[in-house]
Amino acid sequence: MLVLIKLILLVVSALAGFASCQDLSITYNGFRSTNLSLDGLAQLTPNGVLKLTDDTKEQQGHAFFPNPVSFKNSANSSAFTFSTTFVFAIVSEYPTMSGHGIAFVIAPRRGLPGALPSHQLGLFNETNNGKPTNHVFAVELDTVQSKEFNDINNNHVGIDINGLNSTLADPAGYYSNGNGVVQNLTLASGKAMQVWIDYDGTAKHISVTLAPIYAGKPNKPLLSLPNDLSPVLNEIMYIGFSSSTGSVPTSHCLLGWSFKMNGVAQGLDLSQLPKLPRVGPKKRSKVLTIGLPVILIASLSIAISGVIYRVRIKKKFAEVLEDWEHEYGPHRFKYKDLYIATKGFRDKGLLGSGGFGKVYHGILPSSKLEVAVKRVSHESRQGMKQFVAEIVSIGRLRHRNLVPLLGYCRRKDELLLVYEYMPNGSLDRFLFEQHENTLNWSQRFRVIRGVASGLFYLHEGWEQIVIHRDVKASNVLLDSELNGRLGDFGLARLYDHGTDPQTTRVVGTLGYLAPEHTRTGKATTKTDVYAFGAFLLEVVCGRRPTEPHPPTEDAILVDWVFSCWNKGQILEAVDQNMGLNYVKEEVELVMKLGLLCSQSEPIARPSMRQVVLYLDSALALPDLSSLGISASGLSFSSQEGFGDFNLSCPSSMDKPFSHASSSVAESLLSGGR
Incomplete structure (x- = not known):
């Protein structure tokens, strides 16, 4: 009771x-x-x-x-x-x-x-x-x-x-x-x-x-x-x-x-109500900034030495600043800040080298934000104004699967691009250099879906259409949680929705170039889809699109995957370093999607919107047999006839920010855009 x-x-x-x-x-x-x-x-x-x-x-x-x-x-x-x-x-x-x-x-x-x-x-x-x-x-x-x-x-x-x-x-x-x-x-x-x-x-x-x-x-x-x-x-x-x-x-x-x-x-x-906490560095005391009054008159020799020192410092940190750049003030970094952040661009902070640029790790002195700074040459001033305008526009992109481009700096014959730092480096490094710590299928599939989502955002989700022009594993970076982020926008092009991109010179990486791009020089969203198809096969098979000494008789990856599919044994092309613990239906979906994106005719390739739906199982992938896909329909752009074009060869980096692409100065600032 x-x-x-x-x-x-x-x-x-x-x-x-x-x-x-x-x-x-x-x-x-x-x-x-x-x-x-x-x-x-x-x-x-x-x-x-x-x-x-x-x-x-x-x-x-x-x-x-x-x-x-x-x-x-x-x-x-x-x-x-x-x-x-x-x-x-x-x-x-x-x-x-x-x-x-x-x-x-x-x-x-x-x-x-x-x-x-x-x-x-x-x-x-x-x-x-x-x-x-x-x-x-x-x-x-x-x-x-x-x-x-x-x-x-x-x-x-x-x-x-x-x-x-x-x-x-x-x-x-x-x-x-x-x-x-x-x-x-x-x-x-x-x-x-x-x-x-x-x-x-x-x-x-x-x-x-x-x-x-x-x-x-x-x-x-x-x-x-x-x-x-x-x-x-x-x-x-x-x-x-x-x-x-x-x-x-x-x-x-x-x-x-x-x-x-x-x-x-x-x-x-x-x-x-309480006061807000301070964010950022503390202000220095006025006493320290003003300093003690001069008590003794320095000797002439000391004065001259001081003048010489100032001239050297001014010359050391001199930048190129033209009138048209004033509107980009918030997106322009001071060379002195980047020099301090990277500790003088020492080799100890070198993240990697690719194409015509070197990338350094740095910590900005004011905000303590970790960044990756890429240094490239720009011997020609042609197209610089347009290029900087597009860099600033790209800096406004916001997507969880894109590496943020924070801004730029110009100094003498150098152009510096500042990106957010990705601690786990490039996907390329995990696929080809770390077989003992290779990614499992679940991690690879998440990276694939992430890159697809980012590329769909570039093509359809922003105020302008952005064509990346260099989609590949070495340009996909991994954050602290191994999420895939598409980076390196040095070759990207922008144009308005509903307009037609202008003809340009061929830029990109051999093995990822769509055949119509090499013929016409015109980059479109479909050429990005073609490169994404090569990227899909690269991630699943653990092989580059072209290899001088392939493990099979096929030097071209898409040909090898097609032959495996044609024999009804497509899983033979799976990267053995990934192990056997994977979802066969997902692996087959990605490999077949890679073949579909690699069609020689642009109209036969899906859009990135469709790609995302395929990967999310929201749309059924069409039967490849019913589409009549054949070896002749899967095209690889050979190196023949490319003597006049700017191409970058696949390369990987030893450190967290990987990059391998054409020279921005060569491909963008001398008529390439």
């Missing part, structure tokens, strides 16, 4: 706790003494800032109110009215990039188990995104454009219901009460801003308002959406925040938070 009484009291106490949550009201003017449920990177700083993330890459952080909140009286009743406001700031250590954003979230569970970082914002994963069974409502402050979620740009506010394809989104901004005109805001500016989220349970309406911290709440919300949240919200839910990082160190901070159920959230006392 005593046990029964205790059980009844426990149930009554729990019901009373939930009932009290119907009028829940919380206000945090700073987070100095709060009992929040934290996980991942989330932490509370000594001065009361809630940091959801720090400078750790590819991670996530969650902060939830620890107690469950009652949002409905029963499963079939309407969701209650609620209101919340919070002050946030997104502080990136790299001024032109950030990642990935903050989301206010209402979810059935704390911590959002199974959620992924980066573009998933710590909310969902590739399996559950968009499913009604999630029962998740969120408002995202997104700083990276993800085409797969139909993001409108890389600086927007969105209302998310059960998935990251926002039900409604607008560029970040606020309506000025004076004239009603939208004033733009940059979410990742490092400045504090305030958000108000209100749901009217009677009118079934959601509104989201954004403004600078001291501007006050605008009369007109940024987002206004009629929507009934009753089917989305369960009776009992949890409220909190989620955030994630990508490849750029970024701190996602909250300074204050207020929430009210069945009412309007209490306003925050802005004077009590």
Whole structure:
């Protein structure tokens, strides 16, 4: 009987706790003494800032109110009215990039188990995104454009219901009460801003308002959406925040938070909010920068020596800077910074050599960001203005399977391209130089799908069409988690959607060149598909497209794979170093897709959109026999007649940033573009 009484009291106490949550009201003017449920990177700083993330890459952080909140009286009743406001700031250590954003979230569970970082914002994963069974409502402050979620740009506010394809989104901004005109805001500016989220349970309406911290709440919300949240919200839910990082160190901070159920959230006392933490190097003391006054007059010889020293230093770090480059200021690196980052371009930091360029590892002195710096010569100034413009455009590409091109520098007869550093180096190195640590099939298939996704983004997912022109294993780099990232955009070309690319000189690597490219000199998305086909066979078979001493009688890889398929024994071409633990259906799919992409007629090759669907099993691969594929339809561009063209030979590198391609100066700056 005593046990029964205790059980009844426990149930009554729990019901009373939930009932009290119907009028829940919380206000945090700073987070100095709060009992929040934290996980991942989330932490509370000594001065009361809630940091959801720090400078750790590819991670996530969650902060939830620890107690469950009652949002409905029963499963079939309407969701209650609620209101919340919070002050946030997104502080990136790299001024032109950030990642990935903050989301206010209402979810059935704390911590959002199974959620992924980066573009998933710590909310969902590739399996559950968009499913009604999630029962998740969120408002995202997104700083990276993800085409797969139909993001409108890389600086927007969105209302998310059960998935990251926002039900409604607008560029970040606020309506000025004076004239009603939208004033733009940059979410990742490092400045504090305030958000108000209100749901009217009677009118079934959601509104989201954004403004600078001291501007006050605008009369007109940024987002206004009629929507009934009753089917989305369960009776009992949890409220909190989620955030994630990508490849750029970024701190996602909250300074204050207020929430009210069945009412309007209490306003925050802005004077009590903590200050944001500093990011980047500390300022030097003025005393040290000014220095002590000169006490003694230096001798003439010392003065002359000082002048000579300054002249040498100025000459050592002299750069080429023309008027037309001023608009590219944020994308241009100082040679002095790159010199310091690479410790003077010493051989100790050499990552590899390929074509006409050497690549060095470096750490930028100001941001501490790891980079790979490629040095190439540009003896000719022809086409330089167009080339730099395209380099800056390519630097705006954002995709998790592309190596970010951060910017450039020009000095004397040198051009330096700055990329984000990839710690595991090139795929080429794992395929041909590390047989004891070779990649298994699961890892290879993930790399293949990643490169396909990146190439599809270049062809169709960006504001312009980007033709890479040098797709191959040595230009696929692996990040810390062995994800494949397509890099080296030194040969890439851009043109507008709906236009025809202009004729150019043949550039690329022997074995990956489509036959029509060698005849006409015109690079298209189909020539990239051809190179991708050679890349597929290269990854599965562990052989280069052409080898002087092949393990079989066929020196040309595509011919060998075709002969194996023709005999009904296509798996004989699989790389033996991969072992036998692989999915035969996936391997056959990739090899057949490689043959399909290697068709001599461009019209017979699939688009990268179709390739991605094939690899995701969302579209059935056509039967090769029904397509009439024959040895004559699989074409390899022989070296004959290539004396006037710029080609690079396959090569690999001993260090993490691998590159082997034509000279940018030769192929791009002397009429090649």
